[in-house]
Amino acid sequence: MKHLLRSFLLLFGCAALGAADRPNILWLVSEDNVCTTVGAYGDPLARTPNVDGLAKGGIVFERCYSTSAVCAPTRSSIITGRFASSMGTQHMRSQRALPEDVKFFPEYLRAAGYFTTNNAKTDYNTSSSWAAAWDGNSKTAHWRQRAAGQPFFAIFNFEQSHESSLHRKGEAVTDPKKVRVPAYLPDTPTVRADIALYYDNVARADAALGKILAELKADGLAEDTIIFYYGDHGGAVSRSKRFLYENGTHPPLVAHFPKKYQHLAPAAPDSRVSELVNFVDLAPTVLSLAGVPLPAQFQGRAIAGAARKAAPEFTFSFRDRMDERYDMARAATDGRFRYIRNYYPSQPWGQHLDYLWKQASMKEWAALFAAGKLNATQRAFFENKPAEELFDCSADPDNVRNLAADPAARPQLVRLRAALRAHQLAIRDTGFMPEPLLVAWSGKGSPALVAVDEKRYPLARILDQIDALQIPAQPDAAALAAALRAPEPVLRYWGAVAALRAATPPDVTALLADAEPVVRLAAAEVLLRRGDHGPAWAVVEAVLNDGTKIEARLFAVNVVARIPRPAPASIAAVLGRLAVSSSAGGGENYTARAAEDLIKKSE
Numbered sequence: 001m002k003h004l005l006r007s008f009l010l011l012f013g014c015a016a017l018g019a020a021d022r023p024n025i026l027w028l029v030s031e032d033n034v035c036t037t038v039g040a041y042g043d044p045l046a047r048t049p050n051v052d053g054l055a056k057g058g059i060v061f062e063r064c065y066s067t068s069a070v071c072a073p074t075r076s077s078i079i080t081g082r083f084a085s086s087m088g089t090q091h092m093r094s095q096r097a098l099p100e101d102v103k104f105f106p107e108y109l110r111a112a113g114y115f116t117t118n119n120a121k122t123d124y125n126t127s128s129s130w131a132a133a134w135d136g137n138s139k140t141a142h143w144r145q146r147a148a149g150q151p152f153f154a155i156f157n158f159e160q161s162h163e164s165s166l167h168r169k170g171e172a173v174t175d176p177k178k179v180r181v182p183a184y185l186p187d188t189p190t191v192r193a194d195i196a197l198y199y200d201n202v203a204r205a206d207a208a209l210g211k212i213l214a215e216l217k218a219d220g221l222a223e224d225t226i227i228f229y230y231g232d233h234g235g236a237v238s239r240s241k242r243f244l245y246e247n248g249t250h251p252p253l254v255a256h257f258p259k260k261y262q263h264l265a266p267a268a269p270d271s272r273v274s275e276l277v278n279f280v281d282l283a284p285t286v287l288s289l290a291g292v293p294l295p296a297q298f299q300g301r302a303i304a305g306a307a308r309k310a311a312p313e314f315t316f317s318f319r320d321r322m323d324e325r326y327d328m329a330r331a332a333t334d335g336r337f338r339y340i341r342n343y344y345p346s347q348p349w350g351q352h353l354d355y356l357w358k359q360a361s362m363k364e365w366a367a368l369f370a371a372g373k374l375n376a377t378q379r380a381f382f383e384n385k386p387a388e389e390l391f392d393c394s395a396d397p398d399n400v401r402n403l404a405a406d407p408a409a410r411p412q413l414v415r416l417r418a419a420l421r422a423h424q425l426a427i428r429d430t431g432f433m434p435e436p437l438l439v440a441w442s443g444k445g446s447p448a449l450v451a452v453d454e455k456r457y458p459l460a461r462i463l464d465q466i467d468a469l470q471i472p473a474q475p476d477a478a479a480l481a482a483a484l485r486a487p488e489p490v491l492r493y494w495g496a497v498a499a500l501r502a503a504t505p506p507d508v509t510a511l512l513a514d515a516e517p518v519v520r521l522a523a524a525e526v527l528l529r530r531g532d533h534g535p536a537w538a539v540v541e542a543v544l545n546d547g548t549k550i551e552a553r554l555f556a557v558n559v560v561a562r563i564p565r566p567a568p569a570s571i572a573a574v575l576g577r578l579a580v581s582s583s584a585g586g587g588e589n590y591t592a593r594a595a596e597d598l599i600k601k602s603e
Contacts, residue, residue: 022114023261024143024225025286027155028212030205031071031121031162032241033231035064035252037202045178047203050210051229051254057269058227058256061303063335064277065315066233069241069248070322072125074233074279079104079124079133081283081298083318085330086427087126088447091321091435093590095127099446102297104133105283109153112292115146121157127444144219153286156212160204163236166194167358174199182247183398184239185361186368186378191238194361198237226264226289227256228282238362239381242322243349244331244340245391245399249317253277255304264289266304275311276335277303299427314419320431324590325351326558328431329385332420337409338399339416340389343431345470346500347562350382354593387470388413421463428452432462434493434518436552462490469498480506489516496522505530512539517552521559528563537568544574550591553578557594566602575599 039046040055041062067077067084072093076084080102084090087098104124106116110132117136124130130137136145143152159165176192179199185191209229216222231251234240240247257265267273280300287294288305301309319329328343350369356362368374369382377400388404390413395401403409423429428451430438441450451457465483469475475498483495484506492511496519499506511523512535521543524536543549543556557578560567567575578595 021224021260022151022291023264023289024151024221025153025289026143026212026216026225026227027153028158028209028227028229029121029155030158030160030202030209030229030231032233032236033161033202033205033251034235034240034247035231035250036247037199037235038252040254041252045174045199047173047199048206050206050213051252054213054227054229054256055254058254059265059267059269060272061253061255061277062272062274064230064251064253064279065317065333066249066251066279067316068318069233069243069245071232072123073318073320075121075123076125078232078279078282079106079130081105081280081300083280083299083316083427083429084125085318085320085429085431086299086448086451088430088433088438088442088451089125090318090431092125092323094125094321094435096125096439096442097444097446098126098128099297099448102446103295104130105287106133106153108287108292108295109290110135112290113151114290115143115150115152117141117143117145117152117154119154119156121159143221151290153290156209157232158205158208160208161198161201161231161236163241163355163359165201165204166197166236166360169193169197169360170200172196172200173203182239183377183400184381185237186365186374188361188364188368190364191361194237194359198235201236223258223260225258226261229254230279230282238356238359238365239349242319242353242356244317244319244329246338246393246397247399249331257304261289264305266308274335275303276313276315276333277311278315314416314423316420316423318429318431321435323353323355324554324558324594325353326435326555327351330420330424330429330431332416332423333393334416336392336394337412337416338389338391338393339413339420340391341417341420342385342387342389343466343470344497345385345387346497348382348384349380351561352597354597388417390416424463425459428457428459432459432466432490432494433457434555436518436549436555437489437493437516439551440516440549456488457490458488462494465491466494466498469495470501474503475499475501477502477504477506484508484511489514489519492516493519493522496526499526500529509535512536517543517546517549518555521552521556525559525562528559528565532565537571541568541571541574544571544578554591554594557591557598561594561598567598572599572602 035041039048039052066074068074073084073090076089088096119141120139143154174196176196179195181187230253234248281303284298284302288302288307317331331340390403391399430447430451438447508523508526514520520539524539527533527536575595581592
């Protein structure tokens with residue numbers, strides 16, 4: 001009955017339009033592109049004439065934010081109109097199923113008669129099939145393949161600005177002497193060369209985008225098509241992509257409405273809009289413009305069209321496992337102040353990550369840190385994180401002056417902290433289940449089903465416990481002891497994480513026999529950071545040898561990487577075997593990368 005009702009609503013929405021002309025909708029997406037490298041956002045070094053042309057007579061959204069600072073979790077959010085952190089699809093290149101009542105939004109367009117094409121990146125970070133979303137999904141997919149007169153929704157992705165383009169060196173067009181080096185990076189020729197190359201790559205993406213616009217015009221469709229251009233998250237140069245700062249989560253978003261569809265636009269031509277926009281808003285916006293009823297699954301809002309809603313006061317982003325490295329952070333912003341909550345304050349931001357370290361500037365930055373040649377701002381990336389960060393992005397666009405402890409900024413801290421908590425509870429943020437536990441509990445189903453189970457996942461209590469143990473300079477001893485004895489494994493796990501910061505370490509030995517591998521590993525890390533501990537090493541080795549639990553094995557390799565002393569020979573041997581398995585796919589490939597890095601450091 002539910003599916004019949006949905007079909008009726010879709011058909012009714014189509015019938016309500018009757019024979020009315022429906023707009024074509026075109027998305028042009030550049031990869032790894034922060035707004036500050038686009039001319040329409042005021043950068044004098046940018047060479048983006050095609051995007052700037054869309055902005056002239058179009059709308060520039062000055063405060064657009066991505067859900068994450070990396071592609072796959074962000075694209076999972078875009079294609080569903082939901083925060084990936086509400087579905088368990090937030091870990092990089094994971095394969096968790098979507099909830100059964102969540103569809104890829106182009107399915108609704110197809111049901112309403114639209115021709116949908118994607119050229120060609122998917123990367124939706126889920127095991128759920130997207131076959132029903134697209135009429136065409138390939139490097140040749142194009143609106144030209146539709147039936148005569150059929151309205152279309154088409155996406156074209158441009159990889160020229162992707163992070164991988166920084167791995168190749170060439171003659172720079174942009175003058176490295178003219179680039180601005182962010183305060184957190186050392187000002188060296190290598191860093192300047194990477195920033196200059198990034199400008200060049202963005203210019204190449206703009207040129208490729210221009211060819212699609214030329215095709216649209218040649219087909220006589222420019223006046224029938226609403227165009228959106230955006231970057232899939234922030235920039236590519238070190239400490240932007242993957243990190244929840246402005247450079248990582250503030251992409252460009254430009255919309256162009258032809259004259260016949262100006263009534264659907266949220267602002268007049270040649271406008272700059274300062275309201276908050278998040279990538280979860282893209283899906284409902286497309287359906288709104290197409291005259292398709294919005295399904296209940298969306299957590300975003302329509303920013304244009306008949307279903308447009310008012311902007312929120314805050315918007316949010318998330319960070320979880322990035323390739324082979326585990327971390328967890330959440331961010332909230334009102335467009336000026338940015339609050340970041342780091343849930344692993346005993347870890348640095350700058351954990352070695354194979355793909356990131358392919359950048360020459362990243363390698364040099366790490367080498368200068370190891371040599372003690374960085375100032376305090378530049379070396380902070382490689383030091384342990386604070387639990388909370390607060391930045392005034394107007395005065396501090398590089399996000400290097402943390403105001404979290406500033407009494408004058410206290411009202412902003414409290415306000416944004418409360419907003420983040422309300423958001424996490426509203427979406428049932430799945431991130432507090434460490435990935436091995438999330439996978440074990442959800443099986444082939446959606447982690448979202450587990451997240452609503454208050455018995456296993458009492459989210460409000462989890463948040464209360466973590467804040468009580470992490471935000472003070474030291475965790476309360478009685479509260480920490482209670483967390484370590486909690487009947488819920490999630491609470492025991494986060495209690496063990498908090499124990500890493502305790503000046504007087506609690507006894508976590510009993511947790512080495514916990515039923516859950518992640519709790520055993522967290523307890524082992526507490527003990528091994530204090531000194532060698534045979535039973536703790538035995539726990540780590542047992543998980544490393546268990547090939548049935550891929551995520552737990554990667555978790556164990558990360559524990560070894562954080563221990564400030566060499567692992568026993570038996571564990572080194574296991575790491576050696578894992579390192580040569582780099583031909584394996586998915587999570588096992590990440591395990592191989594992390595193991596290989598450990599072996600290199602021990603040589």
